[in-house]
Amino acid sequence: MGRPPSNGSPAFRFNLAEVTEMEAVLKQHNTAMPGRDTLEALADKFSDTVERKGKTVVQFKQIWNWFQNRRYALRASRNKVPGKLNVSSMPRSVDPTNPMRNVLPPSTGPKPPHMIGNLSGMTPAPPAPGAMRSGSDNSYLEFEAKSARDGAWYDVQAFLAHRNLEIGDPEVQVRFAGFEVEEDEWINVKRHVRQRSLPCEASECVAVLAGDLVLCFQEGKDQALYFDATVLDAQRRRHDVRGCRCRFLVRYSHDQSEQEIVPLRKICRRPETDYRLQQLHSAANDFANSKPAPDAAAKTPLPPSTASVPIVPPDVKDPSLSAASATSAQPSSNAATVPAGSA
Known part of the structure; x- marks a missing residue:
């Protein structure tokens, strides 16, 4: 595409x-x-x-x-x-x-201690998994790292070692998911290691x-x-x-x-x-939730004992209704007259 x-x-x-x-x-x-x-x-x-x-x-x-x-x-x-x-x-x-993912926001503070050591040179460390448990809950944080070989990002399977250089940022040795030991790389922690991106x-x-x-x-x-x-x-x-x-x-x-x-x-x-x-x-x-609830009274019919509906035989007409109907049928003297041919 x-x-x-x-x-x-x-x-x-x-x-x-x-x-x-x-x-x-x-x-x-x-x-x-x-x-x-x-x-x-x-x-x-x-x-x-x-x-x-x-x-x-x-x-x-x-x-x-x-x-x-x-x-x-x-x-x-x-x-x-x-x-x-x-x-x-x-x-x-x-x-x-x-479901809403409970993901910690990116931290601007120091990295976890197992990722950064106070060492002057390369120091092997116990292999750390690429997914770490969050301190606030039981969820796991997964990481990705940017390879210096092709500039692409790969999932981290494990952090193998860490070192502090005399000049520059700390580095970690990572094992990329799906790759063997010959593909291991030393990665700049601050710039090229981050929480894993999420598929949409x-x-x-x-x-x-x-x-x-x-x-x-x-x-x-x-x-x-x-x-x-x-x-x-x-x-x-x-x-x-x-x-x-x-x-x-x-x-x-x-x-x-x-x-x-x-x-x-x-x-x-x-x-x-x-x-x-x-x-x-x-x-x-x-x-x-802001939608008004339906009127309960409109849905609940009145009990038969309280309903009062007058029953008028069909052959009996109310004289007052007949008079009102005849009056409404007569044109009003105040009504505007439409000139012929104006339509």
Whole structure:
């Protein structure tokens, strides 16, 4: 979706047979990320097909990103709850198809102690999981990190070690989800480690606004990766059975000249935007509760003993009603006269 890369090369796409096979593999693994050997075998198999042999080499990262993107979509769909609002007829409201996530706002203070050590050099630390328990509740915080190799963002599987350099910001050694030890990297904590971006459900398009920083799935000729992007404009469209039909114009941060029109499914919003959904959901509830309750008296008939309805035989007419009717039928002397032919 959107225009092709600026170099004129066609965007990389998996064909139907490849997608079907990857769907089957994901189902076999119960929507968990398959091992590296499985992903590399798929890349080699797809590259050796008649359609791609000698033309396009399918890379491991392209396979990995497809599985990651698909798992995000499945995770978001499992979060659906009943009680939808009509987004099409209420474009400024929210459809609470996802439960409100209890996510901590980004902290400007120091990072957790297990991520930063007071050490002058590299010091191994016990492996820390990529998902940490929040101090305020029992929810888990998941993280993503920006790779220095390609500038893309990947989910963090574990924090392996930490170090403080004499010059510069502290760093952590991370293991990216789905990658092996040879792909481990030292990452700047302050600039390139953050809470994981959230895949957007169809009803959450109202939380994506112009000027927002988002994580966007960019499909190019040789790679399909998640990069930071800024939303330049949003075109709101009526939703249908397929879900959100809105389109967003984004500019990628790693290539300021590259702009693309993308659907909502390619966008992951930042957790800081959760407050918008909470406000819209609260406003929708307030609007629903502000509707006047139906008049109970109008719904409750009077008991037969208290009802007093005069019964008049059909052949008996009230003289006063007849006189009033005759009077109303006579034209008034004060009525304006319409000249002939004025109609």
